[in-house]
Amino acid sequence: MEQEALYRLSRSLQKWILEAAAYTRTQIKQPLTVSTKSGPNDLVTNVDCANQAFLAEKIKTAYPNAQLVGEEGAGEVPDDWQQGLTFFIDPIDGTMNFVKQRANFAIMIGVYEDGQPLFGIIYDVMADQLFWGGPQLGIFENEAALKNAVDEPLQEGLICVNTRMLVTNEAHLQEVLYQCSGVRIYGSAGITFAHLLKGQVQAYISKLAPWDIAAGRVLAETLGFQVLQFDGQPISMMRKEGMIIAPKQAIQEIVTIMNGSND
Amino acid sequence: MEQEALYRLSRSLQKWILEAAAYTRTQIKQPLTVSTKSGPNDLVTNVDCANQAFLAEKIKTAYPNAQLVGEEGAGEVPDDWQQGLTFFIDPIDGTMNFVKQRANFAIMIGVYEDGQPLFGIIYDVMADQLFWGGPQLGIFENEAALKNAVDEPLQEGLICVNTRMLVTNEAHLQEVLYQCSGVRIYGSAGITFAHLLKGQVQAYISKLAPWDIAAGRVLAETLGFQVLQFDGQPISMMRKEGMIIAPKQAIQEIVTIMNGSND
Numbered sequence: 001m002e003q004e005a006l007y008r009l010s011r012s013l014q015k016w017i018l019e020a021a022a023y024t025r026t027q028i029k030q031p032l033t034v035s036t037k038s039g040p041n042d043l044v045t046n047v048d049c050a051n052q053a054f055l056a057e058k059i060k061t062a063y064p065n066a067q068l069v070g071e072e073g074a075g076e077v078p079d080d081w082q083q084g085l086t087f088f089i090d091p092i093d094g095t096m097n098f099v100k101q102r103a104n105f106a107i108m109i110g111v112y113e114d115g116q117p118l119f120g121i122i123y124d125v126m127a128d129q130l131f132w133g134g135p136q137l138g139i140f141e142n143e144a145a146l147k148n149a150v151d152e153p154l155q156e157g158l159i160c161v162n163t164r165m166l167v168t169n170e171a172h173l174q175e176v177l178y179q180c181s182g183v184r185i186y187g188s189a190g191i192t193f194a195h196l197l198k199g200q201v202q203a204y205i206s207k208l209a210p211w212d213i214a215a216g217r218v219l220a221e222t223l224g225f226q227v228l229q230f231d232g233q234p235i236s237m238m239r240k241e242g243m244i245i246a247p248k249q250a251i252q253e254i255v256t257i258m259n260g261s262n263d
Numbered sequence: 264m265e266q267e268a269l270y271r272l273s274r275s276l277q278k279w280i281l282e283a284a285a286y287t288r289t290q291i292k293q294p295l296t297v298s299t300k301s302g303p304n305d306l307v308t309n310v311d312c313a314n315q316a317f318l319a320e321k322i323k324t325a326y327p328n329a330q331l332v333g334e335e336g337a338g339e340v341p342d343d344w345q346q347g348l349t350f351f352i353d354p355i356d357g358t359m360n361f362v363k364q365r366a367n368f369a370i371m372i373g374v375y376e377d378g379q380p381l382f383g384i385i386y387d388v389m390a391d392q393l394f395w396g397g398p399q400l401g402i403f404e405n406e407a408a409l410k411n412a413v414d415e416p417l418q419e420g421l422i423c424v425n426t427r428m429l430v431t432n433e434a435h436l437q438e439v440l441y442q443c444s445g446v447r448i449y450g451s452a453g454i455t456f457a458h459l460l461k462g463q464v465q466a467y468i469s470k471l472a473p474w475d476i477a478a479g480r481v482l483a484e485t486l487g488f489q490v491l492q493f494d495g496q497p498i499s500m501m502r503k504e505g506m507i508i509a510p511k512q513a514i515q516e517i518v519t520i521m522n523g524s525n526d
Binding site: 068101102183201 | 303304357363364365366367410419420421426429432437440444445446447448449450458463464
């Protein structure tokens, strides 16, 4: 995409996300309409749906030829998503936190052009922290440029994990835990990416849907993090899949442990 | 304690903690001197020690007959701690977060008179959130009074846990997990208490030293939380011990599960 068009896309997405966030804040003290999806802890609220509709409408008007993938509705990733412009929308990431904490949730949009990362934006609504940028723009927290990931051994870092994977020791995850400085669980991919991008945690190991990873992948890869499946292969962005996000040294150590080379 | 003396104690502790926090913030971008204590993930820094010395000196000068128990130095709880005034000091709670995240740590002081909760104060230094009060004063976040704990079933709430207990399924902790809305791990007792007091998590299950629990216990009990050992007995405040902090309904459910009535 031409630089001028990319600046316009960046400005537009920031504006629309801030508008969705302003609406979300007006709802934060109201009763929510909460429904379950795949299970009792997989929630969707009226605000998720309203944000999805608002953001989808803005994007479709400005980019009528683009493809949209969203957590709430239009959830299938089209086979030809790697052609042209594709927007992945997560209108409320961390819906359980939104419902129970009324904080620690994010609105996220990731944009890909011909399958390549173009632009990502994650907004921690209640903390008013906006993470945005891409390979051509650099990565920013509000107006401050963020530093590249620190490439340290696994033992130097904190890791964020999926609770169920940790409890069941899926893919040797408990062995990863014993090699690092500790585990944190924040309950939202977007909030976890905020900690990664600020250098507060080193790695994130979880199962993420395309809308959970799309924005964070653009931001993290631009800062030098890698995003790989548990077996070390590239992720597909086509389905919910296990993945590791970490800088080079740590991700190599994690892939080795998760593939049980000690078996 | 007389009301006027209690107000003076409250004002003094707030002032001293804010002074220690101002010093801590000056050190946040400096290299730290980090040492290990019981193991590689049990850290102490020069700032922990400086804050401990500063707070202990202020308290000793103002309350020369009081007993002091602190995480860094003077760590033994005296057998006669239930006589007169006792101050429990945690100069940096969440030292791993302090070192790795430079955020998400707290300074905490709990004050007991003849063994009874008198005053508690927890300061989330980087978020500038001060939680303080006691049974005679009420409980506040900065200047706003906090609401009582919501007494809901376990399934309605998020719980915070000790990672190692969760991984090893100590005291059936994984069964507690499967009965609640989800797990969060923040890496600091003080930060966890901040979430409890704001109503963002329902329960906290961990092994806590006297200086980890002293302030939070005063604040949480005043808001209607209970603090019990895993077997449902009162805690001792004499040693590091397993404990549950939750409102009445949830703590009854948790005690039942942790004592394996289903075995």
